Amino acid sequence: MTNKKKITLQDVAKQSGVSISTVSMIVNQKSDVTFSAETIKKVMDAVKTTGYIIKQSSSAQHQKKDSEKLSKIIAVFCPNVTNPYYSTIVQSIEHTAHLCDYRVFNFNTFRDPSLEKEMIKDVLEMNVSGIIFAMMPSAPEFVEQIGDSVPVVVIGDKDSTIQLDTIETSNYIAGVLIAEHLLELGHRHAAFISTTLERPNTMRTRRLQGIQDTFKKVSPECTVSVYEKKIIPTYERQNIFLEHSIGFELCDQCLHSPEAERITALIGVNDVIAYGVADAALKAGYEIPKDFSVCGFDNNFPSRLISVSLTTIEHYMQEKGSEAFQMLYKKIGKDRSSSDNAERITRIEYQPKLIVRDSTNRAPIRK
């Protein structure tokens, strides 16, 4: 093993016959001192001869460090980016952040609570300027706690009780809108097809609740059958094909169940699930919306394609992403130690809007 000594300013000074200070000032091109052309040449020749590597000056390094301390980086947490709902939000945040000269690090939690917690800890060590949760955090109490030390904004459900600044939409009302639309079209029996329906996925349960309550209001005869498959949060399984295939699989189950005879509407808990639902119905030989009306939630981009044309709920992902960053930006700008800022929670609400497309129509008459 070679033990080659590092070439330093001292070596260059010795080689050129000037002092270390002189070499330092010349190689770092100090603006407030001047040197003779002869000395500069001697020093630069010595740099070449010795092989000294001119580093970034320490003052420049310090400047860089200082700017890092005041990092213009924010972290965004979401379950995944394969679902267009989250990728649209993340991209919208990134676009707005870019306008304010901020950069975005995105973290996919795959709805794994322990992974989410680890990632949050890593992010806190990175000294980011702020954090946006594009979904309800799995441990709201923990996130409320970190909210004391770093600005946090959550994009979540209106009915959540989280004590942080939030951009919210009422998923309950979203469910009501879908139910009202189907009831108006004469549907009385629907199937709700969903991934895990339990905490922290309150968004999904609130959608279901809105549908069930609205159906019940019209008549006790109306039914909403629930088809649920629990997702195990792992990297391997959490992808867009998973949600699509769960929609497909659960719809297939529904179509082969005895209650398929009376069900006329199939509701996916989100658009991606609804795509799977529609595919299963089509593969089984049914026509949409002649045999079954299909709808989802989120109004993802593919839902507006003519070949898909899914009735869904507009969730204003782009607007929410942009608003979330602006909210965070204001919080970053404020002095966090000021009492003016303490104990004040801002909530911005977006009203969900029904988007009617070709996947829903009047309920067929079942024998």
Add this chain to the structure above:
DNA sequence: TTGCGGCAGGTAGCAGCAGG
């Protein structure tokens, strides 16, 4: 005034050590 040297002090990197 210009050109340069000397020196104090700051920083990074590394090794050693203690405690959990």
Add this chain to the structure above:
DNA sequence: CCTGCTGCTACCTGCCGCAA
């Protein structure tokens, strides 16, 4: 074994002062 603290050393910068 890992982590955090401390001290040492090398390297470099910034400021002051001196000689021409």
